[in-house]
Amino acid sequence: MPLLRDGALVDDPWVTVDDGTQLPMDGPAIVSLERWQAHRDELLGRNAPLGIRLKSDQPPALIADDLDRFAVVALEFPVFRDGRAYSYARLLRERYGYRGEVRAVGEVLRDQFLFMLRCGFDALEVRDEKAVDQWREAVSEISVVYQPAADSQTPVWALRHRRSAAE
Amino acid sequence: MALQVVTANRIGDGTVVYLTRVGGWSERITDGEVSRSDEERDTLMAVAQATAEIPEVVEPYLIDVVEEAGVIRPVRYREAIRAQGPPVHPAFGQQAEEG
Amino acid sequence: MYRYDEYDQTLVDERVRQFRGQVARRLAGELTEDEFKPLRLMNGLYLQLHAYMLRVAIPYGLLSAVQMRKLAHIARRYDRGYGHFTTRQNIQYNWPKLEDTPDILAELASVEMHAIQTSGNSFRNTTTDQYAGVAADEIEDPRVYCEIIRQWSTLHPEFSFLPRKFKIAVTGAPNDRAAVRLHDIGLIMRRGDAGETGFEVIVGGGQGRTPFVGPTIREFLPKKHLLSYLEAIMRVYNQLGRRDNLFKARIKILVHEVGAEKITEMVEEEWRHIKDGALDLPKEEVERIRAHFAPPPYETLAAAQPAFEEKKRADGAFATWADTNVAAHKVPGYAIVNLSLKPVGGIPGDATADQMDAVADLAEHYSFGEIRVTHEQNLVLGDVRRTDLHALWRKLRDIGMATPNLGLISDIIACPGLDYCGLANARSIPVAQRISNRFADLKRQHDIGELKIKISGCINACGHHHVGHIGILGLDRKGEEYYQITLGGSADQDAAIGKIVGPAFSSEAVVDAVETVVNTYVELRQNGERFVDTYRRVGKEPFKERLYAAA
Structure with missing residues (x-):
């Protein structure tokens, strides 16, 4: 799957390793929560970056104490309507202070890009390469935000008074 | 084998339409092409799906009908209301044309 | 009322542009219906039985006269000359064309309105007391x-x-x-x-x-x-x-x-x-x-308005209306006026473009240019001088909005039902119309007193039947419309869910059944009891006995 990072298509150095499959000897690998929980020591003994993939019913609280072990947390959208991972992404960023990559995987549609960005996702596994243009449109379509989130956009209620204070 | 016709809503204005003999769409159910077998039904749905991809119509589906003296009527009252227009507004829908 | 600043305006303008692009992609075949559906729903656009339906947000039910005129204009230009006020204090149009909807949203944005989140799995319009602030x-x-x-x-x-x-x-x-x-x-x-x-x-x-x-x-x-x-x-x-x-x-x-x-x-x-x-x-x-939301510039008026009282004594019809549709205002000399969208035999919540324009004029003339939509599908002018009530009443009569039935048996909530709705199992509006006609006699309605009938055409309960004093739920029983009756619900501070009284009634029988329930109440009620008070005292049994006695 093509990977969008900060609005650009990038080569994805990560491989996602299914539970039944042997881990590659080296190279960055993303594993399931189940694998992490069952083979923690083995995984930590690998001399390569590690990522974890959470299903939509696996909140980041389950890995909160281990977050510094992971360079990537991939959050699944099994269907676009399942919006749990928006909360998970914000919790990772805002509650647990996670600074690594938060990646959206699964059914990731153009019209969700902006919401994902605002919730703290910085990488998206997208359907096809058209997503680059879609990204550009999607993140510039709506410039006004009414609420604080995990991104750096200032909600209008703050802008309003910043401006009037400056006047 | 129940008699069936394919219905949908036209994409641009949402009007209720029925798939006709020649593969077009009519606002009158009685213009609808009736399927009498599984093969005919599949053929009709394939034609309908193809026009939905253009897109000419939205979400085509099959409805059961009865045919009496060349007149086609839906079996379910939901579809009768769709075919006619809202009963509370006799001026709107097909019922207005026929009234 | 709240007015947009540049940020609010930018957001709705951007949203219109975004939706225009989405509709263009849909009409060009670049988006399938599956992909387009969540996008149109986020802008309140449904596909119903006969056509698309567009639901426009009226934040907490508050409208300016200018906005109301725009709603009238949209009804006339893009729809079929009417709109339907909903229990979410919104308005919906039953016949818009998909290709027109970006233009409709642009028209709305020009008066600080939108259709954002009037559908979909997100926050819907926040609602409030239609008398808020007054x-x-x-x-x-x-x-x-x-x-x-x-x-x-x-x-x-x-x-x-x-x-x-x-x-x-x-x-x-x-x-x-x-x-x-x-x-x-x-x-x-x-x-x-x-x-x-x-x-x-x-x-x-x-x-x-x-x-x-x-x-x-x-x-x-x-x-x-x-x-x-x-x-x-x-x-x-x-x-x-x-x-x-x-x-x-x-x-x-x-x-x-x-x-x-x-x-x-x-x-x-x-x-x-x-x-x-x-x-x-x-x-x-x-x-x-x-x-x-600062109070408008009220005049200092006396609480007692002899001229108003005199008009009431002189004109019985006016007095009935004033006693029924007018509520107490916090400022002396002012009143809250309910405009009934429930004329005898009418469609609950529907208003024509001409009525909307007339209401906008009346709001400007009598009520600081503001209108409220109620969750019970009526309209309100919130700030009317008591001395103006008689003149306003006459004008409301001219446009069919002075039916003195607020809170009475003909003030029915009904969902659109199977006349329009793709989800419905049965029609709601015709049942409301038949009940309204059956109890058309206003003297009888007033004798029955407060009685809230609420009708839904399916279990989604858009017509709030669970909380009707008498609730009616439409069912599809082997291809026929049937109606289940619940009793004793309430949406007020004493909120309660109604209880199913027994087996459902056919469409022909349901209005008779309602009348039986009402007659039973009239026989059983004790001094000053409302229907719901009597119900709470005696329970559903006496009603059930009467309803199913013959069976």
Whole structure:
């Protein structure tokens, strides 16, 4: 799957390793929560970056104490309507202070890009390469935000008074 | 084998339409092409799906009908209301044309 | 009322552009219906039985005359000359063309309106008391907080794909006119120990397939914490609300399955992390919004208005209307006027473009240019001088909006039902019309007294049948329309879910059945009892006996 990072298509150095499959000897690998929980020591003994993939019913609280072990947390959208991972992404960023990559995987549609960005996702596994243009449109379509989130956009209620204070 | 016709809503204005003999769409159910077998039904749905991809119509589906003296009527009252227009507004829908 | 600043305006303008692009992509075949559906739904555009339907947001039911004229214009130019006011205090159009909807949204944006989040699994229009800001029994104007919630909940990045739709209602008065206990979140303004105002927080009420009166999870929430507390509730729900079954996805099911105490714990725990943070609105922003709801320039008038009393004595029809459709205003010499959208035999909640224009004129002339939409599908002019009531009444009669039936048996809530709705099992509107015609005699209606009939065409309960004093639910029974009757529901401060009285009635029999229920009440009632009082005293048995005696 093509990977969008900060609005650009990038080569994805990560491989996602299914539970039944042997881990590659080296190279960055993303594993399931189940694998992490069952083979923690083995995984930590690998001399390569590690990522974890959470299903939509696996909140980041389950890995909160281990977050510094992971360079990537991939959050699944099994269907676009399942919006749990928006909360998970914000919790990772805002509650647990996670600074690594938060990646959206699964059914990731153009019209969700902006919401994902605002919730703290910085990488998206997208359907096809058209997503680059879609990204550009999607993140510039709506410039006004009414609420604080995990991104750096200032909600209008703050802008309003910043401006009037400056006047 | 129940008699069936394919219905949908036209994409641009949402009007209720029925798939006709020649593969077009009519606002009158009685213009609808009736399927009498599984093969005919599949053929009709394939034609309908193809026009939905253009897109000419939205979400085509099959409805059961009865045919009496060349007149086609839906079996379910939901579809009768769709075919006619809202009963509370006799001026709107097909019922207005026929009234 | 709240007026947009450049930021609010930018957002709705950008939204129109965005939707114009989406519609173009759809019509060009670049988007399939599956892909387009969630996008159109986020802008309130449905596909119903006969056509598309566009639901336009009327934030907490408040409209300016200018906006009302725009709604009339849209009805005339893009629809079929009428619109339908809904129980969410919104308006919907039944015949818009998809290709016209970007233009309609642009017209709306030109008067600070939109259709954002009038559908879809996100926050819906926040509703409130139609008498907000003018009610004599009010603690504080809830519209300030409705507007704060409106902004916070608009395009919320975390909560735009909730398990299911989410409805919030706020009231500032102890007499609940906004059905707050039947919402996903209900907020009641209360006074704290030091006399300061805040909110009682209710979570998990609702109707639909599994109706619940919502429990209170917090007796008192200081106002400054409103948004952080709401965000805490939403975060708990977004993570734990059921996504495996559409019919169990509302927060009421979560509250029911987990228990109110446990939900409270989880919300409070989440809140502990986010309170006193970025969600505390700056005081100057609250004050900026509050200023928009400052009282209009009322005249100093005497509480007693002899001329008004004289008109009442002289004109019985006027007196009946004034006693029924006019409510007490907090300012001496002023009144709140209800405009009935329930004429005898009419379609509940429908208004023609001409009526909308006329109401806009009347609002400008008599009520500082503002109109309110009620969840019971009527309109309100909130600030009318008592001395103007007679003149206003005559003009309302001319446009068919002076039926003196507020709260009476013909003031029926009805969903669009199978006349329009793709989800319905049975028609609702014709049942409402037949009941209205059966009880057309106003003297009889007034003798029966307060009696709220609410009709839904399917179990989704858009017609609020669970909380009707008499509720009617349409069913499809082997291809025929049948109607189940419930008794004893209430949407007020004494909220209750009605009880099914017995087997359903055929379409032919249902109006007779309603009349039997009413006659039974009239026979059983004791001094001054309303229908619902009698029901609560005697239970459903006497009604059941009469209804099914012959069977």
